[in-house]
Amino acid sequence: MDETILRVFSACATGYFASVAGEPATVGTPFLPVEAGDTAPADFTAVIGITGRRRGVVCFSAPRPLLQSLLPALGESGHGDPLCADLAGEIANTIAGNARSELGAAFMISVPVVIAAPAAAPAFPRDAVRYVFPLAWRSHRAALWVALEQDAATA
């Protein structure tokens, strides 16, 4: 996975929180997951399928308290699970969509599929390079997982 991928997803994740809540998220150094715990899902995991020149998935996984803390910034007074799931999906969609600023229209994204209380991380494509982007916002921790096969144009 090239440096552009690492930079653009870090920037998009940071930028989402800055734009919506006025407080950017802190994105830690991306790393290759080694143990199952590195991709342990939180309460809500939103999965975006990627097709086009690269195939794979982009996932945003967040605990309920993070999503509940963010909902008021979007004007929501409720904090139930349907709203949390909707928000997780919208965050994943926005981060993956914004990444096209550098990855271009050939980075095609699906609608999000949100899994509540998943038992395990979603299945990543076997040949994909996987990266974990640890994320912190206020006192909460979340994660962005990006798993992409090699660029078909350069493979």
Next chain:
Amino acid sequence: MKLLIADDSLIVRRAIERNVAWAGFGEIRFAANGRRALEEYRTFRPDIVTMDITMPEMDGLTAVDAILREDPAARILVVSALADKSTAVEAIKRGAQGFLLKPITPESLREAVADLLEP
């Protein structure tokens, strides 16, 4: 004036609704996918449509095409997270009057809707 908001996220639909209150739309309807947006357009005939692109069943650009085929005077603001320039250009080429990048802010939405409301 009437507004149709098409987005698969309930939170986004409600955020847009709240942030256009200043414009005084008399009636606002909602659609969670492009197909439903097209159906609503036919019966509701809104003055303005906000249209997400990445939606289930029918994507927003296909819905833009379908609406403009039936009503070439339709005024559509595409509101999407797809940040590549070619998507914005494509939306305008298909006949949308504006393109607004997500995440939206009250200010950016206000400016975009105000542009569409200008005679």
